Amino acid sequence: DLSKEFYDYEDKYVLNQARTELPANLSKEQTAELRRLAVECYKAVECEGMGRVDFLLENRTGTLYINEINTIPGFTSISMYPKMWEHAGLAYPKLLDRLIELAIERHKAKVATRFTR
Numbered sequence: 001d002l003s004k005e006f007y008d009y010e011d012k013y014v015l016n017q018a019r020t021e022l023p024a025n026l027s028k029e030q031t032a033e034l035r036r037l038a039v040e041c042y043k044a045v046e047c048e049g050m051g052r053v054d055f056l057l058e059n060r061t062g063t064l065y066i067n068e069i070n071t072i073p074g075f076t077s078i079s080m081y082p083k084m085w086e087h088a089g090l091a092y093p094k095l096l097d098r099l100i101e102l103a104i105e106r107h108k109a110k111v112a113t114r115f116t117r
Contacts, residue, residue: 034064037066041053048102048106050102051069052073052080053066053069054068082095
């Protein structure tokens with residue numbers, strides 16, 4: 001529930017009335033499509049490491065719209081990124097461990113890359 005019709009800065013940070021609903025109130029079909037689109041978005045722009053693909057859902061038609069790819073999602077007490085991972089079974093400390101592992105893997109791959117002229 002939002003305190004207003006549109007989720008804005010005041011609603012998120014000032015009024016502190018917005019809530020995260022986990023899992024999202026979606027059908028199995030909508031959830032599968034959302035996951036498929038999120039992975040496709042992530043791959044399309046060659047994201048690495050952490051990221052969160054945000055969507056909008058039109059209530060009247062049930063249509064999902066890609067809103068943005070957030071490449072630096074927050075880690076505050078109200079941030080959705082760690083909450084969603086925790087709900088999926090990856091606790092905050094393990095999430096941090098995994099992000100560090102991914103960064104190390106990316107660094108090793110970068111160091112191993114050879115450029116020729």
